[in-house]
Structures are given as structure tokens and as C-alpha cells.
Amino acid sequence: MDIEFKKVSSLERGILVELLKDAYSFDTRYEHSCITDWQAFDSFFFDHLQIADKYGFITTLNGKAIGFVSWDPRNMPRYVEIGHNCIASAYKGKGYSTMQLQEAVNRILQNDVQQIIVTTNDDLIPARRMYESIGFTLSHRRQNNHIAGLAGEHLDYVYFR
Template sequence: MEAAGLTCLPIRFFPRGTLLGMLLDAYADVPAVIASDRTDWDAFDSFFHDFPEIADRCGFVTVAGGTPVGFASWDPRELPDRVRIGHNCIIRTYKGQGFGRRQMEIAVHRILESHPAEIVVSTGASPFYLPARRMYLAAGFCETRRFTRDHPDADMVEYTLVPGGITP
């Protein structure tokens, strides 16, 4: 699938460690998050490479000009009620150029093929995540709640998109 100079390729086309490497790059400015989440990110990367059939249904790597610039992934286990977006990651060199927004549009389009009642995503409330929060609002998501978790980025914002309906 292509959109405005982007190509979305199956995760299995890329070597193990690609997703982890992109997450490490994207979060390089918040080392406390890397320290907290690196083990989970490594397990996430391994899971998608150990189960390529799941990776093909629940994510993709975004390529621009032949270079991987990011990836999106989602968790459909709560269908038909909802799908949770797990990552919408863009590496630092490509941030601020609209790649995250276009990548999210493609992910939402693919998620809608499974007919969820809603699509949910959460991100941090700190200034580092302001571009992501703006992007989710621009993509049609509505803020539905704020919550705190035991994590270096404790304050979180959750957004919901209700396909064809009014978002809560």
C-alpha cells in the first residue's frame, strides 16, 4: 500500500531488531522511557518476528525513498469491541514531516477492515508527546480520558475513534 510517497511493507520483510531499533531511535530524547521499556520493546520485536502471520495482520513498516522511517502496530484481541493501537513510531530524522499522520491514516484504514466498534490509542501527556497528541486529534480521534501509570511517563492521554459515529 502506498500513500503520498510512502510504501507500507510487511514487518517480516525486515530483520529482527528493526522495530526495536526504530523505537530506540524515536525515544532517544527520553532515556528514562528507554530504560523502562527496552525489555518490552525487545519482546515485542521478537514476537512479531516469531509470528509473522500476526505481524502481517497487525502492523507494517513504513518506507520513504527506500528507507524505513517508522512502523505502526495494533492489537485486535478485543474485537469486535475495539482495536488498540500499540505503536505509531517514526524515527527522529523523519519526525515533523507528516509521516506519522499518513502512517496513522493507513493504519486506521487497515484496522477498519476488521469492523471494530472503536479504535483506541494512548500516548504520554508530557511535552515530548505533544506532536502525537495533535496528530491523533487531527486524525479524528477524541480525547476520552487521562490516567496515571507506574512508569517514567506516568501521565497518559487516551484517544478514541468511533468509525462512522460520534466519538465519546
């Protein structure tokens, strides 16, 4: 197993959208509701590689991109919010998500951040378990008004320094 966390700039534009589409392919409603945002995110990161390389990375296995994570630093040092955190479907359930998230947390904490916040959907039980296993605690539930056709709640988790 040869896991590496690479700079976003080391891969091609479009990889972030492709990884998100794959990671959420279990339910096409995610892609239908989020594709425009995912494309805008990919464009922003590749148009601003200095930001992308500092506030995100791509996880590779034997040279193949299998996931990525990004975070928003604009509220440092009070808190950082993790944005996208995904692993391609074929690599889920093998511990790569946890390794990726732990690496992101370690990098974020190097900036003396007080809290790390992440949001997930209540139906994404493996994601919820992963956040809790790293030390995040559930802090807030709120109605999901973002993804069309998906009932349920958004769950906000917090990691305290």
C-alpha cells in the same frame, strides 16, 4: 517522496527495537524503562510473522524504514488498541506519522471495528495533536506508573466508527 507501507516480514529482526529507540531518543528514560518490553515485542512479532504482517506494518521512505505501527485485534469487533506507533527522529514533523496512522486506521476499519483506542503520554504533544487531527478524541486521563522518572499522565484517545 516514495512512501510504502511494507510487511514486517520484509525487514530484519531487530528493526522494531531500533525504530523505537530512535523515535524516543529525545529522552533516554523511555529506553531505560521500556527496552525490555521493546525487545520482547520485536521477538514476538518476528517469531509470529503471520500476526505481524496482519496487525502491523513498517513505513519506508525510498526503501528505508522510518517507522512502524501495530495494533491488538483480540477485542474485535468491539475495539482495537493501537500499540506502538513511531517514526524515527529525523522524519518527525514532516507528515509521515499522520500518513502512517491514517493507513493503520483505514486497515483497522476494514474489519468493522466499532472503536480504535490509543494511549500516549501527556508530554508528547505532537502525538496528541496527530491523533486529534485524524479524529481521535480524548476519553480518559490516568496516572503514568509505567515509565520511571516521567511525571504526568497517560492519555487514552478513542476513534469511533
